[in-house]
Amino acid sequence: MKDLLGRGEAVSVEKALSLILEQPLPAPPTERTGIENACGRVLSADVVSPEDLPGFRRSTMDGYAVHSEDTFGASEGMPAYLALAGEVLMGERPGFRLERGEAAVIPTGGMLPEGADAVVMYEHTNTAGDGMIEVMRAVAPNENVILRGEDVRKGAVVLRSGRRLRPQDVGALAGLGILDVEVFRRPVVAVVSTGDEVVPPQRRGLSPGEVRDINSYNLAGLVMRCGGMPLRKGIIPDDLDRLRAAVNECIREAQMVLISGGSSVGTRDYTAKVIDELGPPGVLFHGVSIKPGKPLIGGLGEGIPLFGLPGHPAAVSVCFETFIGPVLRRLAGEKPDGLPPYRTVKAFFGRNLASPAGREDHVRVAIEQRDDGVWARPVLGKSGLIRTLVEADGIVVVPPHKNGLYEGESVEVRLFNDSPC
Amino acid sequence: MKDLLGRGEAVSVEKALSLILEQPLPAPPTERTGIENACGRVLSADVVSPEDLPGFRRSTMDGYAVHSEDTFGASEGMPAYLALAGEVLMGERPGFRLERGEAAVIPTGGMLPEGADAVVMYEHTNTAGDGMIEVMRAVAPNENVILRGEDVRKGAVVLRSGRRLRPQDVGALAGLGILDVEVFRRPVVAVVSTGDEVVPPQRRGLSPGEVRDINSYNLAGLVMRCGGMPLRKGIIPDDLDRLRAAVNECIREAQMVLISGGSSVGTRDYTAKVIDELGPPGVLFHGVSIKPGKPLIGGLGEGIPLFGLPGHPAAVSVCFETFIGPVLRRLAGEKPDGLPPYRTVKAFFGRNLASPAGREDHVRVAIEQRDDGVWARPVLGKSGLIRTLVEADGIVVVPPHKNGLYEGESVEVRLFNDSPC
Numbered sequence: 001m002k003d004l005l006g007r008g009e010a011v012s013v014e015k016a017l018s019l020i021l022e023q024p025l026p027a028p029p030t031e032r033t034g035i036e037n038a039c040g041r042v043l044s045a046d047v048v049s050p051e052d053l054p055g056f057r058r059s060t061m062d063g064y065a066v067h068s069e070d071t072f073g074a075s076e077g078m079p080a081y082l083a084l085a086g087e088v089l090m091g092e093r094p095g096f097r098l099e100r101g102e103a104a105v106i107p108t109g110g111m112l113p114e115g116a117d118a119v120v121m122y123e124h125t126n127t128a129g130d131g132m133i134e135v136m137r138a139v140a141p142n143e144n145v146i147l148r149g150e151d152v153r154k155g156a157v158v159l160r161s162g163r164r165l166r167p168q169d170v171g172a173l174a175g176l177g178i179l180d181v182e183v184f185r186r187p188v189v190a191v192v193s194t195g196d197e198v199v200p201p202q203r204r205g206l207s208p209g210e211v212r213d214i215n216s217y218n219l220a221g222l223v224m225r226c227g228g229m230p231l232r233k234g235i236i237p238d239d240l241d242r243l244r245a246a247v248n249e250c251i252r253e254a255q256m257v258l259i260s261g262g263s264s265v266g267t268r269d270y271t272a273k274v275i276d277e278l279g280p281p282g283v284l285f286h287g288v289s290i291k292p293g294k295p296l297i298g299g300l301g302e303g304i305p306l307f308g309l310p311g312h313p314a315a316v317s318v319c320f321e322t323f324i325g326p327v328l329r330r331l332a333g334e335k336p337d338g339l340p341p342y343r344t345v346k347a348f349f350g351r352n353l354a355s356p357a358g359r360e361d362h363v364r365v366a367i368e369q370r371d372d373g374v375w376a377r378p379v380l381g382k383s384g385l386i387r388t389l390v391e392a393d394g395i396v397v398v399p400p401h402k403n404g405l406y407e408g409e410s411v412e413v414r415l416f417n418d419s420p421c
Numbered sequence: 422m423k424d425l426l427g428r429g430e431a432v433s434v435e436k437a438l439s440l441i442l443e444q445p446l447p448a449p450p451t452e453r454t455g456i457e458n459a460c461g462r463v464l465s466a467d468v469v470s471p472e473d474l475p476g477f478r479r480s481t482m483d484g485y486a487v488h489s490e491d492t493f494g495a496s497e498g499m500p501a502y503l504a505l506a507g508e509v510l511m512g513e514r515p516g517f518r519l520e521r522g523e524a525a526v527i528p529t530g531g532m533l534p535e536g537a538d539a540v541v542m543y544e545h546t547n548t549a550g551d552g553m554i555e556v557m558r559a560v561a562p563n564e565n566v567i568l569r570g571e572d573v574r575k576g577a578v579v580l581r582s583g584r585r586l587r588p589q590d591v592g593a594l595a596g597l598g599i600l601d602v603e604v605f606r607r608p609v610v611a612v613v614s615t616g617d618e619v620v621p622p623q624r625r626g627l628s629p630g631e632v633r634d635i636n637s638y639n640l641a642g643l644v645m646r647c648g649g650m651p652l653r654k655g656i657i658p659d660d661l662d663r664l665r666a667a668v669n670e671c672i673r674e675a676q677m678v679l680i681s682g683g684s685s686v687g688t689r690d691y692t693a694k695v696i697d698e699l700g701p702p703g704v705l706f707h708g709v710s711i712k713p714g715k716p717l718i719g720g721l722g723e724g725i726p727l728f729g730l731p732g733h734p735a736a737v738s739v740c741f742e743t744f745i746g747p748v749l750r751r752l753a754g755e756k757p758d759g760l761p762p763y764r765t766v767k768a769f770f771g772r773n774l775a776s777p778a779g780r781e782d783h784v785r786v787a788i789e790q791r792d793d794g795v796w797a798r799p800v801l802g803k804s805g806l807i808r809t810l811v812e813a814d815g816i817v818v819v820p821p822h823k824n825g826l827y828e829g830e831s832v833e834v835r836l837f838n839d840s841p842c
Binding site for chain 1: 477513514585594638645790840
């Protein structure tokens with residue numbers, strides 16, 4: 001099947017994304033995982049509370065459990081006097097019932113004794129001798145108390161399917177006594193580098209003309225940060241048959257395939273051809289109005305999303321953040337939350353920069369703290385330079401409707417992900 | 422040794438942080454790691470390029486290698502005619518020398534033949550028959566060429582010590598043929614939960630008064646996201662001797678100790694006492710003008726930072742992000758880059774909310790997309806509720822000099838970290 005849009009016609013960033021995302025993607029398989037390993041995983045089923053939480057009426061303060069009525073009208077000038085009837089111990093059911101006119105010492109988190117319906121904070125009491133206390137402030141019924149089931153009711157949905165679990169979500173699961181959950185498996189993403197000139201970084205004594213494989217290392221890290229499991233499939237020379245064989249192996253082992261390299265015309269053709277042969281639909285777009293990243297190929301073969309990325313490392317990073325990340329998150333079962341996926345920082349743009357209308361430019365920038373504020377200095381240089389990759393802190397996007405940016409113009413920088421895991 | 426500031430006197434957030442960060446923290450131990458596992462690790466030594474990169478003059482375009490002088494003055498109306506002398510193959514040293522008046526086919530990334538000093542893009546050429554091509558645009562010397570060493574010079578520092586490696590940094594290491602790097606070890610962070618009422622989530626059939634351990638699960642996730650290795654040391658009852666024994670074990674096994682719980686007065690005292698016994702300096706602050714999190718204890722014992730966190734899960738999250746994260750990043754060897762550590766989103770605040778002057782309030786909020794924009798709805802509720810933890814998308818900070826926030830006021834929400842790994 002032919003490219004839907006005709007070869008070489010670049011589509012907009014939005015169009016390219018929607019061409020992929022509107023395709024039916026397979027539902028990710030699921031598995032159970034213990035909560036110790038659940039942080040960062042995506043729930044594949046709603047989590048329902050197995051019980052009322054808390055299971056008992058609990059004090060939220062250090063103080064005295066009381067009958068609230070006994071305190072009505074109490075003030076510093078006219079305290080209420082209550083008889084000390086006992087002490088609630090943490091983690092234990094009180095062994096007594098609180099009668100009218102009585103108070104019991106209770107710690108934060110302690111269980112209210114029967115009869116009591118509120119807690120007076122220590123700070124609003126005095127000891128009065130003879131086993132009596134003074135209460136200098138009235139409390140309302142249920143004041144400083146969490147009722148049984150007030151936090152979570154038995155049967156209530158606590159966390160919804162499609163949620164990526166954060167540390168506190170795992171804490172909540174522990175609090176409910178839920179020890180394992182059903183999650184989507186992390187999608188396996190096959191990564192192939194192509195090019196006769198590309199050699200593995202292990203190779204000693206490079207010949208002139210050879211370059212080491214950068215992209216599969218960059219892509220492996222990007223995939224991991226997006227919740228996928230990278231599967232590096234090595235380097236394939238510019239040969240149609242060998243590329244076809246490699247990609248066919250990939251789609252049996254992975255839920256997504258990334259083919260990087262092929263920055264020369266011939267290789268790009270091979271990648272498009274191989275993706276197209278796997279259709280329908282095959283190639284969905286070939287060429288996007290973005291810089292860097294224009295030669296990007298996106299398609300779907302046997303239900304598996306495939307991308308052909310340009311060989312320049314900077315283009316790889318931009319294409320991943322813009323196109324591959326959103327598809328991978330979908331494949332991971334994540335429900336979009338509409339929140340910005342990047343850390344950002346406001347800055348003044350460092351120089352005048354032209355950008356043709358109709359193209360979305362992703363300008364690498366380094367952040368500089370100057371006396372007059374935060375500046376985003378464009379890291380220029382021929383694409384493909386390693387130096388521009390490591391110098392940049394993030395990206396400034398020049399939208400297609402703009403003709404460029406002015407020096408001193410206020411911009412938002414999308415910072416690169418430098419998370420520790 | 423006594424608390425430096427006197428018990429009970431709450432210090433400001435800045436003061437608390439600087440009291441810990443100005444202490445001499447031990448230099449983290451280092452290890453070597455392969456680049457496959459280096460993403461997210463912190464370099465403990467500068468990385469120096471072992472070679473010039475590229476090691477040869479490389480084309481940045483698909484086109485023709487030429488003598489630039491041969492193209493001077495060329496235009497569409499008056500093209501320069503050059504004789505096709507050969508083809509440069511990817512990954513190979515050209516087997517010929519380019520003479521004046523000649524051109525050679527060259528792919529992007531191909532090595533320039535001797536004699537050539539520029540590349541003309543295909544788009545600016547035509548084939549003219551008889552082995553000749555027309556060049557319709559002049560190129561300057563070195564145009565569309567990356568010179569040997571132009572990217573990185575041999576001996577240049579490519580990545581500095583203290584840098585947390587991003588995916589593209591690892592790509593750059595691969596490109597330089599660097600297979601392993603020296604990094605700081607991930608700091609081990611011991612996590613202890615305390616409280617007679619706290620039971621492990623595995624416990625079936627809770628007695629009234631008992632609650633399950635939420636905090637050590639929340640803290641384990643927070644530690645991992647910050648580059649540390651959590652070491653869960655279980656639940657210790659409210660007993661001075663047992664707490665002392667547990668903390669002494671922790672400081673032999675970990676580079677940081679987090680003691681959560683002790684929300685009741687007695688337990689807080691134990692934690693402070695145990696930390697103080699390990700001094701000098703022992704307890705550095707006990708009580709911070711922050712909500713939630715006021716009872717936070719911070720100290721240093723035998724060179725190890727120790728924190729006593731309030732028992733409420735929301736306070737645990739706030740104290741971690743505000744105090745423990747920055748100390749942990751320091752312990753991990755990370756050099757501060759001054760960039761915001763949070764994803765943020767601008768929103769309108771959802772309701773009027775009072776906040777006493779002098780206290781920094783961290784208000785949990787849920788993000789809502791409404792017709793008129795993005796709103797941050799405060800997730801209110803007694804602290805300690807699990808529900809408020811899972812409902813909130815982030816935090817709005819009310820700084821100490823403000824008396825609260827108005828409904829509709831523009832605020833910046835710090836989003837919780839929901840990274841996939």
